[in-house]
Amino acid sequence: MSGAHWTAYVVGKLSEWTEEDSKCKARVTNSSRIYFQELAWATHLNIGVVTAKPDLRAYLNFxxxxxxxxxxxxxxxxxxDIPMVAPKLPTVVANTLSPGxxxxxVWNTIRTMCEGNRRLGVLLRMPDKLPKEDIIQRWKAEPIRGLVVPTTAFTASKDLIPKLSKEYAKAFLxxxxxxxxxxxxxxxxxxxxHEPFLGALRSLWQSLPPPTEDVTVGIPYRDFLQAPLQPLMDNLQSQTYEVFEKDPVKYSxxxxxxxxxxxxxxxxxxxxxxVVVGAGRGPLVRCALRASQEAKKDLRLYAVEKNPNAIVTLRxxxxxxxxxxxxxxxxxxxQWEPDEKADILVSELLGSFGDNELSPECLDGAQHSIKTSGISIPxxxxxxLQPVAAPKVWGDLQSQHTIKAFETPYVVLLHRFCxxxxxxACFKFVHPNHEKPLDNxxxxxxxxxxxxIxxxxxxxxxxxxxxxxxxxxxxxxxxxxSKGMFSWFPIFFPLCIPLKINKGQTVEMKIWRRNDESKVWYEWCVIKPSLTPIHNSNGRSYHIGLR
Ligand SMILES: C[S@@+](CC[C@H](N)C(=O)[O-])C[C@H]1O[C@@H](n2cnc3c(N)ncnc32)[C@H](O)[C@@H]1O
Known part of the structure; x- marks a missing residue:
């Protein structure tokens, strides 16, 4: 076989009989020697991957x-190489070193001890019978590189073709x-x-309906961290508007x-x-025109936009x-001084976290253009906010080796997460805002x-x-x-240090939205079950500019 084939197709298997966590020192030493000998051999052959199986009762040396x-x-x-469900052992020899x-x-301990290294993945062994959904869901967040399905999970149909139950197939997919x-x-x-089993899994994969448009749009962005837009400081590009305009749900x-x-x-x-404020290339203006036609109502229609490039398209x-x-x-x-005030002020200035693209500040600033009896849409x-396990995106942040990475909220289509x-509910903003003084x-x-769990x-x-x-x-x-809408992905507020949460524990977090005359920012921390430092204190790592 050529070197390229060894790298692409061969998965090396490190010996399973070694005893890295034995109580006998000689065995530990010998296991370590074998381990490095095998790694040297794998490196010599230029293999891309090796699998290693820990003893579930003792694995700290491993x-x-x-x-x-x-x-x-x-x-x-x-x-x-780890099972989804612990195998039933006749008598488990208690080992005081084993945390669970x-x-x-076991996987989580190994991953944490290896600093969440991105070259570390899971070869997950599925059981004959599925465990509770929570347990499956938790594994979905993990870097499953290989999945082992036992032949005993299949039943044979009348024509003797192996098949999985509906629930099992769903978990597998x-x-x-x-x-x-x-x-x-x-x-x-x-x-x-084993060919009939592989054939059954292949047909299962092929029988999936083609993804809907919103799913297709999202695929390249799965778990990909993006800095949120700065719509006031920056001018959006034509292509960004083009993506928004394809949304089939938002405009309807x-x-x-x-x-x-x-x-x-x-x-x-x-x-x-x-009045459409922040009109971009005009899709909300078209919405207003279509609505007026449908309602058989005349409009006096204005489109206000600050981006000088988008204005060219609008003109x-x-x-x-x-x-x-x-x-x-x-x-x-x-700053706009209208000749005539609006009955309806229409805008779409929302970020993934609602107010994070400064919709409250912009709309407060624009509400002098609305009649006293007028309304704002929205x-x-x-x-x-929702607490999540998201090891993939957290690992990507860790690899940046900066505090700033953990103190920035990112737009990300979370995929491998739990x-x-x-x-x-977190913060609410109402428009027009009749509070006095205005305070966002x-x-x-x-x-x-x-x-x-x-x-x-x-x-x-x-x-x-x-x-x-x-x-x-x-x-x-x-x-x-809103099914089918793809203009926004979620936002992710990371933590500098992942926290272990035990079943039954309550997570309590505190978040602030703060501002000064030139910017707005968030600060956040966890209060329970354990305390973290305040992230992004005084906006030191991330802010959204008001100018
Ligand atoms: C999210 S885009 C929406 C554009 C368009 N309405 C659409 O649906 O495609 C927000 C738009 O508001 C504009 N914008 C943001 N803040 C503004 C402000 N203070 N004054 C005028 N336009 C603003 C941006 O330049 C951008 O074109």
Whole structure:
């Protein structure tokens, strides 16, 4: 075989009979010697991956060897060979060093001791019978590089073709990605060995319906960390607008909200003044025009935008498409002095966490353009937070080796993650804002529901819900998600140090939204079950500019 084939196709298996954690020192020494001899052989052959199987009762020396192996080899990947469910042993010899009997605990200890090295993955052995959903869900967050399915998990159909139960198939599909290696273990009654089992799994994968548009759009962004937009400081690019404009749900909801307002609150008006602030390349202007046509209501329509590049597109549409039905104004909405005040002020300035792109500050600054009786679409926005285990994205942050990385909220389509409790409401903003004085600072102590399972807290996923008008909403919160909408991915507030959360424990966190004359920022920390330092104190690592 060529070197390239050894690297691409061969998975090395380190000896399983070694006893790194034996009480006998000679055996420990011998095991370590064998381990390094085998690693040297794997490196010599240029193998890409080796698997190693820990003793579930004692594995601290094993973890130390893995750490040393990871640090002494440049590119070799290590897969920890571990069962999803602990095998039933006749008598478990108690070992005082062992922190837990759950295989996930073993994996978590090894991973933590190896500093979450990204070359460390899991070769997960599925059981004959599935455990509780929580246990499967927790594994879904982990870097499963190989999945072993026992032949005993299959039943044979009438025509003797092996098949998995519906639940088992669902769990299997939830644990794999396109590059997970699948291994069949156990005896086979078929003359052609394991091929019928592999064939059954292949057809299962192929029988999946093609992904919907919103899923397809998200695939390249899964677990990919992005710095949130700075819509005030930066000017969005044409391509960014183009992505927004493809959303099939957002604009239909806006159109519905404008239509509902025109046909209820403004049903007796002959003509209504609508101002779109932050018009971009004009999709909300088109929503307003379609709603007016549908409601058979005349509009006096204005489009305000501060991005000088987007204005070029708007001016072109003003001339070629809207033909005098829309007046385009280049201005910051906070400074614009209108000739006529709005009945309806329409905007879409929401970030993944609702207020994180400064929609409250912009809309407060623009509300002098609304009549006293006028309304804002959206009417309000509420952010939500949810504690999550997200080892993949946390590992990516760790590899940046900076405090700043852990003190920045990132936009990320969380894929390999596990929620530890349901999301809870955080900050709410209402528009127009009749508070006096206007104050967009906030603070909130959030207590989440007790954890259902032992896990690790890597940070908090953030979402928003927004009422556009009356019953018309948009949401990226999992429970109320606007199906098919893809304009926003969640936000992730990381923690510098992952925290162990035990089953039944309650996570309590505190978050502040703070500001000064030039910027807005968040600070956050965990209060319970253990205290962390305040992240992003005084906005030292991350802020959103007001200018
Ligand atoms: C998220 S984009 C939405 C654009 C468009 N409405 C859409 O749905 O595609 C927000 C827009 O608001 C503009 N914007 C943000 N702050 C603004 C301000 N203070 N004054 C005017 N425009 C602003 C940005 O330049 C950007 O075009």
């Amino acid at each position: 973890a130390r060897l893995m750490s040393q192996g990871l640090n002494s080899t440049g590119a070799l990947h290590f897969w920890v 009997e759950e295989p996930w605990e 939830g644990l794999i990605t396109a590059d997970t290696r699948i291994i069949i273990s156990g005896s086979s009654i078929y003359p052609n060995g 909801q806006y159109q519905k909200a404008i239509y509902t307002a025109l046909t209820t609150k403004y049903k007796d008006e002959k003509s209504v003044c609508v 072109n549409a003003e001339k070629e498409e809207w033909k005098g039905r829309v007046k385009v104004i280049q201005s910051d909405m906070r 009417k309000d926005s509420t952010s939500y 929620p530890l409790a349901q999301s809870e 600072t906030r603070e909130k102590l959030i207590r989440f529901q007790p954890a259902k 032992d896990s690790i807290l890597h940070g908090f996923a953030g979402y928003f819900e927004s009422t556009l008008y009356e019953e018309v909403n948009i949401s990226i919160r999992p429970k109320t998600f």
